[in-house]
Amino acid sequence: MGLLTEGSPLSWPETKKYADHVRHHGITQLLYIVDRLKERENDCLKWGDEVEYMLVKFDHEEKTAKLLLKSSNLLPKLQEEEHANPGKNETSWKPEYASYMIEGTPGQPLGGCMRHFNMIEANMKLRREEVMNLLNPDDECVLSMTCFPRIGCPQFTFPSYKPSTSSGASHSLFFPQEAISSHPRYSTLTRNIRERRGSKVAINVPIFKDTNTPSPFIETFPNNDGEAWRAAKPDHIYMDAMGFGMGCCCLQMTFQACNINEARHLYDQLAVLTPIMHALSAGAPIFRGYLADVDCRWNVISASVDDRTEEERGLVPLKNDRFRIRKSRYDSIDSYLSVQAAPYSDIDMAYDDEIFQRLLKEGMDEQMAKHFAHLYIRDPLTLFSEKIDLNDEEDSDHFENIQSTNWQTMRFKPPPANSPIGWRVEFRPTEVQLTDFENAAFATFVVLITRVILSFNLNLLIPLSKVDENLASAQKRDAVRKEKFHFRTMLKICGANEKGVEVCPKECCYKLMSIDEIINGKEGEFSGLIPLINKFLDSVDVDFETRCTISQYLKFMSKKASGEYLTTAQWMRNFVVEHPEYKHDSVVSEHIAYDLLKTCHEISNNGQPCPKLFGCPETLTTRSIGPEFESPHGANGTATMNGAVTNGI
Ligand code: ADP
Numbered sequence: 001m002g003l004l005t006e007g008s009p010l011s012w013p014e015t016k017k018y019a020d021h022v023r024h025h026g027i028t029q030l031l032y033i034v035d036r037l038k039e040r041e042n043d044c045l046k047w048g049d050e051v052e053y054m055l056v057k058f059d060h061e062e063k064t065a066k067l068l069l070k071s072s073n074l075l076p077k078l079q080e081e082e083h084a085n086p087g088k089n090e091t092s093w094k095p096e097y098a099s100y101m102i103e104g105t106p107g108q109p110l111g112g113c114m115r116h117f118n119m120i121e122a123n124m125k126l127r128r129e130e131v132m133n134l135l136n137p138d139d140e141c142v143l144s145m146t147c148f149p150r151i152g153c154p155q156f157t158f159p160s161y162k163p164s165t166s167s168g169a170s171h172s173l174f175f176p177q178e179a180i181s182s183h184p185r186y187s188t189l190t191r192n193i194r195e196r197r198g199s200k201v202a203i204n205v206p207i208f209k210d211t212n213t214p215s216p217f218i219e220t221f222p223n224n225d226g227e228a229w230r231a232a233k234p235d236h237i238y239m240d241a242m243g244f245g246m247g248c249c250c251l252q253m254t255f256q257a258c259n260i261n262e263a264r265h266l267y268d269q270l271a272v273l274t275p276i277m278h279a280l281s282a283g284a285p286i287f288r289g290y291l292a293d294v295d296c297r298w299n300v301i302s303a304s305v306d307d308r309t310e311e312e313r314g315l316v317p318l319k320n321d322r323f324r325i326r327k328s329r330y331d332s333i334d335s336y337l338s339v340q341a342a343p344y345s346d347i348d349m350a351y352d353d354e355i356f357q358r359l360l361k362e363g364m365d366e367q368m369a370k371h372f373a374h375l376y377i378r379d380p381l382t383l384f385s386e387k388i389d390l391n392d393e394e395d396s397d398h399f400e401n402i403q404s405t406n407w408q409t410m411r412f413k414p415p416p417a418n419s420p421i422g423w424r425v426e427f428r429p430t431e432v433q434l435t436d437f438e439n440a441a442f443a444t445f446v447v448l449i450t451r452v453i454l455s456f457n458l459n460l461l462i463p464l465s466k467v468d469e470n471l472a473s474a475q476k477r478d479a480v481r482k483e484k485f486h487f488r489t490m491l492k493i494c495g496a497n498e499k500g501v502e503v504c505p506k507e508c509c510y511k512l513m514s515i516d517e518i519i520n521g522k523e524g525e526f527s528g529l530i531p532l533i534n535k536f537l538d539s540v541d542v543d544f545e546t547r548c549t550i551s552q553y554l555k556f557m558s559k560k561a562s563g564e565y566l567t568t569a570q571w572m573r574n575f576v577v578e579h580p581e582y583k584h585d586s587v588v589s590e591h592i593a594y595d596l597l598k599t600c601h602e603i604s605n606n607g608q609p610c611p612k613l614f615g616c617p618e619t620l621t622t623r624s625i626g627p628e629f630e631s632p633h634g635a636n637g638t639a640t641m642n643g644a645v646t647n648g649i
């Protein structure tokens with residue numbers, strides 16, 4: 001979850017005092033990076049996924065499943081290989097927000113070679129095995145699951161701890177301090193978000209109204225917590241802590257572009273796909289022991305770190321704060337980044353004009369300057385006393401401080417100071433899937449889409465306000481089968497001027513389509529993303545094994561999109577509703593959750609088939625990441641994925 005710095009965190013009032021200092025030096029650091037690296041060219045495609053996992057502890061006698069607060073015991077062991085053989089490690093492990101979470105990535109990024117698609121699933125398997133080997137096979141397991149169904153219910157952790165509304169970082173009625181990772185960054189973020197906001201965060205998810213759900217559905221909370229009484233909405237599941245969002249797990253992908261312009265272009269193009277992938281990956285239908293009326297985590301995690309004051313949220317007139325801000329720091333992007341996309345950036349967003357003018361004066365173009373001036377309306381949320389005065393030419397901590405606490409659907413990642421890494425973009429909306437096969441399929445699909453966008457010079461842009469509408473639709477129950485999304489029918493630039501800017505973004509270029517139509521196409525009307533990927537694959541030289549691997553992933557994505565395979569959220573929802581002990585009152589009891597989690601464990605870790613979720617793929621990907629890394633461009637006629645294919649579509 002971003003930058004980890006060791007040291008002594010400052011209090012919120014102290015941190016606030018340094019906000020302008022951090023912003024000023026953050027921008028100075030950015031300018032050094034841009035100045036040094038804006039001309040950097042010819043980086044090859046590199047990519048890697050991040051999978052977040054949760055640890056689970058079963059009690060088979062009592063039939064309970066709890067979140068196991070053990071990641072700090074596991075991490076040093078998981079990191080041994082990376083520390084002993086840096087550069088040769090096959091996996092890499094990082095702490096995450098909750099003390100039941102860990103994040104795993106490939107040890108080294110994968111490359112632009114087609115054969116690497118055979119390795120991603122194997123690497124995910126290896127990660128899973130590394131964790132499983134450190135757990136007690138009788139009653140512990142690791143799960144790649146978006147949201148733990150009974151998060152925030154009494155005794156949802158092992159060991160069990162009591163939440164406290166007067167001590168600790170969250171002041172939560174539900175989420176105990178011990179469930180937050182012990183690195184000071186996490187508690188400090190939690191406390192400072194609460195203090196900056198001026199109250200606890202307030203998360204209200206609409207409850208799924210079943211036949212026996214009380215209507216209106218109103219919960220009672222202990223009298224000592226006035227905030228819950230004010231913030232909890234009827235017919236909603238109320239949650240009051242950062243852990244409910246940041247304690248969810250997700251799947252992210254990062255891509256290295258060949259230069260800064262390609263990175264900006266991919267950032268924009270992929271932004272359009274974020275709602276589509278969010279809907280397809282939907283994996284969070286249950287919160288705090290209740291079935292929700294949504295299938296995804298996005299609004300929950302967004303609200304869970306919403307540090308905006310009442311003034312910034314527009315509830316009271318602006319007096320002490322600088323801006324009215326429409327969105328949480330965890331939300332969809334507010335502007336496109338490339339010059340060509342400017343006409344589609346139709347969202348009215350706050351930005352820091354002083355920073356904007358400074359960036360322009362230093363030669364940055366308007367689109368990019370606005371992007372950073374927008375990110376920089378935020379205050380730093382943590383600051384370590386040892387890290388206040390830095391050498392701006394060498395350090396990027398202040399830049400990263402603000403950058404990495406803007407948790408948006410896409411992230412534009414400038415190269416870190418003093419590293420061989422190029423310009424990257426990160427694709428962040430995907431909910432994590434139960435199996436390595438599914439996660440590999442999602443990752444592969446997004447990598448291939450980037451290749452299709454570049455090779456065929458696609459233009460997916462629609463007004464950004466429409467992308468936001470899509471993100472709202474994406475979270476709805478059964479969105480893949482029931483919702484329609486704004487999407488371009490015309491995938492080429494339609495009437496560009498000499499700068500390559502589409503002259504007038506016309507409504508004729510996009511319309512409402514189902515996810516099935518977007519992914520699989522519609523005869524005579526729209527080519528569909530998977531047919532385009534296949535067309536791309538036909539145009540490059542791919543060996544048979546790799547093509548088979550990719551085909552299975554594409555088949556999976558195609559059937560997800562058509563609704564033949566259920567989303568993880570739909571599958572979980574059905575599991576609950578069909579459980580003999582479910583009383584049609586929206587309650588996911590301890591016993592139902594136990595059965596659900598045990599089934600997830602069997603599917604995720606023991607190869608139990610689940611045809612409704614992903615059919616019956618054959619395991620083709622057994623090779624782990626090996627010597628191929630030494631020659632990222634492949635051998636024996638194996639295609640690489642850099643360099644555009646020029647045939648049209
Ligand atoms: P963050 O948490 O900041 O998003 P991580 O380091 O956890 O970043 O993960 C970044 C992902 O990017 C990993 O999968 C990693 O393998 C991958 N990666 C590393 N270097 C590069 C690179 N040069 N280009 C693209 N991806 C990279």
Ligand code: MG
Nearest residue numbers: 001052096103
């Ligand atoms: Mg993470």
Ligand code: MG
Nearest residue numbers: 001002050103
């Ligand atoms: Mg990470």
Ligand code: MG
Nearest residue numbers: 001002003050
């Ligand atoms: Mg991160």
Ligand code: MG
Nearest residue numbers: 002050252426
């Ligand atoms: Mg990330």
